[in-house]
Amino acid sequence: MFYEAVAYTAVGLHFAFLALGLLGGFAAWRWPRIFWFQLAAAIWLVLVVAANLLCPLTWVEDRARARAGLPAHEGGFLANHVAGVFYPVGHERVAQAVAALLVLSSWAGLLVVRRRRRRAGSPSPSRRPSPDRAARK
Numbered sequence: 001m002f003y004e005a006v007a008y009t010a011v012g013l014h015f016a017f018l019a020l021g022l023l024g025g026f027a028a029w030r031w032p033r034i035f036w037f038q039l040a041a042a043i044w045l046v047l048v049v050a051a052n053l054l055c056p057l058t059w060v061e062d063r064a065r066a067r068a069g070l071p072a073h074e075g076g077f078l079a080n081h082v083a084g085v086f087y088p089v090g091h092e093r094v095a096q097a098v099a100a101l102l103v104l105s106s107w108a109g110l111l112v113v114r115r116r117r118r119r120a121g122s123p124s125p126s127r128r129p130s131p132d133r134a135a136r137k
Contacts, residue, residue: 003068010061014077017057021045022099025106029113042103049078049096 022045024038048055058076065072073080078092087095 001068003064004070007061007064007068007070010057010064011077011081014055014057014061014081017041018045018077018082022102023106025103025110028106028110032110032114035110038106045099048076 020038021041024034024041028035028038047053055077061077062073083089083092083095087098
């Protein structure tokens, strides 16, 4: 029972990490500091897919499944838990392109949000100086 819970926890953490990597840029619109975590997650996701690296969470899930007596999964997390659920099996490249567009659009939106915040925070030429500034002059 314990190892089964570890395997399912690893799957849950995988989904959370995938969500951070894909959608964290949108969360950064509200919480800008999360961007660096999202960037690291996105880089890791690209490396895992491009270099066919084994994710540590997949390793944990596989070992826990074996110790729990559950059948082994062929392939990694994406093949077993994402393909066929979030995109049709056999359309991995299309799903990767959509994921890349999602991440890049969140980053573009973050740039727009940051520029708007900077403009709103900086005094424009048409604004009057604040009372504190007028008193100092």
